[in-house]
Amino acid sequence: MQRIGYTRYYIQGGDWGAIIVGHMATLFPEHVIGMHSNMCQVMSPLSNLKTFIGAFFPSLVVSKEHRHKMYPLKEKFMFKLLETGYMHLQATKPDTVGVALQDSPVGLAAYILEKFITWTNPAWKDLDDGGLTKKIYPYQPAGQRDDLLGIQVYNDFDEIVFRNLQVPVTVPAGCAKFSYELNYQPDTILKEKYVQLVHSADYEGGHFAAFENPGVLAEDIYVFVEKAERAIKAESESL
Structure with a gap:
């Protein structure tokens, strides 16, 4: 981005793009104004503990409306194992x-x-x-x-990727959560990583949001940017 003349910018990604924007926001917060993803993920000891506790006391972790997206835990685990x-x-x-x-x-x-x-x-x-x-x-x-008909490289999907899922993102963040995403996490967990979670919304659809629901995804990105701009303005005025 700097090579083509942009020193400050918003970023968005899903799937591998979600991993990439997470890395960018973590490593280059001085350049990233805000990040949006349709596959926000946290993978930390605390998030795993919350998910486990939610299997017994789901109301502590996720709303009743979205409980079926996380539990029963065994059923969700077996689906991931299968896929x-x-x-x-x-x-x-x-x-x-x-x-x-x-x-x-x-x-x-x-x-x-x-x-x-x-x-x-x-x-x-x-x-x-x-x-x-x-x-x-x-x-x-x-x-x-x-x-x-394209294929991606997975042999670099190693400890570095998983470690990054534990590092906080400090820039304004937005998460579009689609109902059939592989790993649903509520805001109570997402806020561990995305400490400035200014926007979060739930939609019907699957993992490939840019293909399946491009209009919905695009509108959600616009909404996020508006909220991020307001949050940045409010923060600057308070200084």
């Missing part, structure tokens, strides 16, 4: 699966589209078409899914 086998494989043996997928376009499509099915709506895995004939992505006609 993250690819991550272990790509983190430990990326070249093995890479060779196989490179030689099979159909195999690559099946490998990637499976995630777009279950992470958009878990119930779609039981449909004959996996939900892919639905118009998940408003700007793109159903059946044209070429944009989805």
Whole structure:
């Protein structure tokens, strides 16, 4: 950003982008005005303890309206275990699966589209078409899914990433929480990391918010920026 002439800016990200903006906000707070994410995450001993306590006393951690997104804990854990086998494989043996997928376009499509099915709506895995004939992505006609055929590198997803999820973000932060996101965390937990959580909102939708609900996500970013600007102004006036 500095190379193209921007020394102060807002950042936004989901999925790997969420990890990137979290790193940027932590390492370069003097340049980041505020950060917005549709996959805000905290992974610390205290957040894990709160999540565990919430399994017995959920009202201490999450509202009744959103309780089903976190509990029963065993059910949520088993779902994550079922859905993250690819991550272990790509983190430990990326070249093995890479060779196989490179030689099979159909195999690559099946490998990637499976995630777009279950992470958009878990119930779609039981449909004959996996939900892919639905118009998940408003700007793109159903059946044209070429944009989805890309693969990411996971072998660097190691201790550094997890450690960063424990470091506080001090700049104004905003979180858009979609109902089928892989890991739902309420504000009572998010505020551990995002100490200036000026905006938080819940929406229907899945993990790929920029594809599934681009209008909703864009509007949420605008709302966050307005709140962040007001918070920054109020802070400057109080000095």
